[in-house]
Amino acid sequence: MTLRSVNLPGVGTKYEFETDKGDTVAIFFTKTGTIQMYTLQQGCRTPSAAEMTPMEARRLGNILTGAIIEAESESVEIAFSALADLRITIHTYLIQKAIAGKTIEDLQIRTKTGVTVIAVSRKDTNIINPPPSFVFETGDAVVVIGETDQLKRFEREVMVD
Amino acid sequence: MEGIVLALFVCLVLAIITKYLSIPPIPFYIIGGVLLGKSGFALVTSDEISRFFSQMGLIFLLFFMGLELKLERIASNRSAVLTSGVIDLNVNMLIGFVAAYMFGFSIIESLVIASAFYISSTAMAITSLIENRKLMMREAETVIWLMVFEDLVLIIFLAVISAGGQNPLIFLLKIAGVLAILYAIAHYGKEFLISLLDRSDELPILFTFGAVLTTASVSMYLGVPETMMVIALGAALATTDPDAFEQHARPFKDVFLVVFFVFFGITINLAGGVNVVMILSISLLAVVSKFISGLLTGIFIHESALAGIEIWGNTIGRGEFSIALAALYGSPIIATIIAAMVIVTSLVGAFTGKYCTGLRKWMAMPGRRAPHHPHTGR
Numbered sequence: 001m002t003l004r005s006v007n008l009p010g011v012g013t014k015y016e017f018e019t020d021k022g023d024t025v026a027i028f029f030t031k032t033g034t035i036q037m038y039t040l041q042q043g044c045r046t047p048s049a050a051e052m053t054p055m056e057a058r059r060l061g062n063i064l065t066g067a068i069i070e071a072e073s074e075s076v077e078i079a080f081s082a083l084a085d086l087r088i089t090i091h092t093y094l095i096q097k098a099i100a101g102k103t104i105e106d107l108q109i110r111t112k113t114g115v116t117v118i119a120v121s122r123k124d125t126n127i128i129n130p131p132p133s134f135v136f137e138t139g140d141a142v143v144v145i146g147e148t149d150q151l152k153r154f155e156r157e158v159m160v161d
Numbered sequence: 162m163e164g165i166v167l168a169l170f171v172c173l174v175l176a177i178i179t180k181y182l183s184i185p186p187i188p189f190y191i192i193g194g195v196l197l198g199k200s201g202f203a204l205v206t207s208d209e210i211s212r213f214f215s216q217m218g219l220i221f222l223l224f225f226m227g228l229e230l231k232l233e234r235i236a237s238n239r240s241a242v243l244t245s246g247v248i249d250l251n252v253n254m255l256i257g258f259v260a261a262y263m264f265g266f267s268i269i270e271s272l273v274i275a276s277a278f279y280i281s282s283t284a285m286a287i288t289s290l291i292e293n294r295k296l297m298m299r300e301a302e303t304v305i306w307l308m309v310f311e312d313l314v315l316i317i318f319l320a321v322i323s324a325g326g327q328n329p330l331i332f333l334l335k336i337a338g339v340l341a342i343l344y345a346i347a348h349y350g351k352e353f354l355i356s357l358l359d360r361s362d363e364l365p366i367l368f369t370f371g372a373v374l375t376t377a378s379v380s381m382y383l384g385v386p387e388t389m390m391v392i393a394l395g396a397a398l399a400t401t402d403p404d405a406f407e408q409h410a411r412p413f414k415d416v417f418l419v420v421f422f423v424f425f426g427i428t429i430n431l432a433g434g435v436n437v438v439m440i441l442s443i444s445l446l447a448v449v450s451k452f453i454s455g456l457l458t459g460i461f462i463h464e465s466a467l468a469g470i471e472i473w474g475n476t477i478g479r480g481e482f483s484i485a486l487a488a489l490y491g492s493p494i495i496a497t498i499i500a501a502m503v504i505v506t507s508l509v510g511a512f513t514g515k516y517c518t519g520l521r522k523w524m525a526m527p528g529r530r531a532p533h534h535p536h537t538g539r
Contacts, residue, residue: 006302007234008302008305009229009231009234009305009308009309010229010283010287010305010308010309011287011290011291011296011305014296016297024297026296026297028291028296028297030291030296031407032291034291036291036294036296038294038296038297040297046518046522047297047298049294049297051294
């Protein structure tokens with residue numbers, strides 16, 4: 001597999017490589033900010049294309065590198081091999097109507113499940129390390145950190161209230 | 162002043178509609194201008210302010226062209242760029258020139274028409290390739306380099322035509338002098354420029370605007386064509402951080418260029434009567450002549466006439482550079498012809514950009530004789 005990159009004037013940057021089986025994949029980072037991915041099967045004449053926003057392209061990249069485990073909400077597992085194989089999972093959830101209006105304290109998230117809410121994304125603003133008095137709203141995306149078991153407990157006991 | 166506001170508002174509505182339908186907006190800005198101007202409802206007339214804005218649009222268009230101009234990259238791709246570029250230049254210039262000359266224009270006028278006839282719209286070609294998802298096709302790269310070549314020809318053309326009347330030696334010396342200064346500034350001030358562009362306050366954008374305006378006015382004062390000089394400024398600054406300059410100059414270009422297009426339409430004067438036959442035949446010829454050059458390029462570069470259909474489909478649209486030539490050197494009649502040609506070719510081009518791949522497939526279907534079979538010589 002050889003990766004070829006070309007800078008096309010007015011268009012952007014093109015990356016192209018051929019797989020061992022003879023299929024071709026080409027990625028274009030266009031100046032308009034979108035990313036186009038083309039795949040061309042060996043022996044085929046017309047490629048098929050997909051256009052992505054930078055966010056979607058990053059998601060795809062995460063899937064390809066194997067960082068994403070579940071499809072619906074995102075989750076990343078980090079393993080520190082030097083620290084006795086410490087594994088921490090960071091997971092995102094969307095707040096549903098049932099727990100909207102409640103605070104982190106009300107829900108007793110840490111005492112009941114062991115996980116910690118490390119960030120909340122509300123519309124276009126991010127709140128890092130929200131205080132216990134933080135009130136959730138429907139549609140908030142929360143980022144939760146913990147062990148896999150703790151996250152399962154969180155899903156069972158808090159999210160499905 | 163109210164005129165500009167009204168014109169800009171009309172353009173905004175047109176931009177929203179054309180983006181929604183994904184068709185090129187330039188022909189609609191011009192049509193909008195014609196309707197607003199003295200040939201239409203006479204709602205807007207050009208004044209001192211609109212002329213200044215239009216001038217800015219032209220200057221920023223050319224500055225952008227300079228930023229994109231990377232001579233070392235052209236040099237590394239020389240043979241492919243040259244072959245397709247020379248075919249495109251000869252076929253279209255010749256057909257455009259002969260047609261204009263036969264309709265009774267003088268040699269200089271015919272040359273202006275032929276240049277506008279020859280030069281495809283880079284913006285439309287690239288948008289067509291991106292929006293119709295054709296970037297991976299082999300022909301796409303040919304089209305992109307063709308646009309770069311056309312830009313180079315335009316620069317040479319601007320240099321030649323604006324030298325007219327002056328002592329060529331003094332003219333060349335003046336140009337060389339300004340060029341040397343620009344490149345020296347870019348070369349020795351590189352570190353400073355890059356640190357300036359890195360700032361997050363108003364400095365980078367102020368500097369970009371100021372540099373373009375200063376270059377334009379200094380070259381006017383020296384009697385050197387400002388069109389050439391802003392291209393040179395772009396090319397010189399491209400050796401520092403072209404992406405940052407593009408980012409800072411884009412808002413100016415986007416707004417002023419729209420003003421430029423709509424006021425080009427507004428100043429079009431149809432009162433002298435128009436020769437519809439002549440206008441239509443030149444517009445249609447513009448579509449046909451790119452077909453011929455496309456086929457030849459397909460045969461010479463991709464060894465397939467069918468590849469030429471793809472090249473043709475994406476390069477039909479004439480646009481910003483044709484209008485620029487008309488605004489710079491055209492008489493009212495020439496401006497009308499070029500405006501009509503831009504409108505016809507860009508609309509046809511939007512259509513062929515979408516459907517030429519289908520046309521090509523249909524022509525390549527087994528059992529149908531294609532006009533030329535791809536050469537299979539290995």
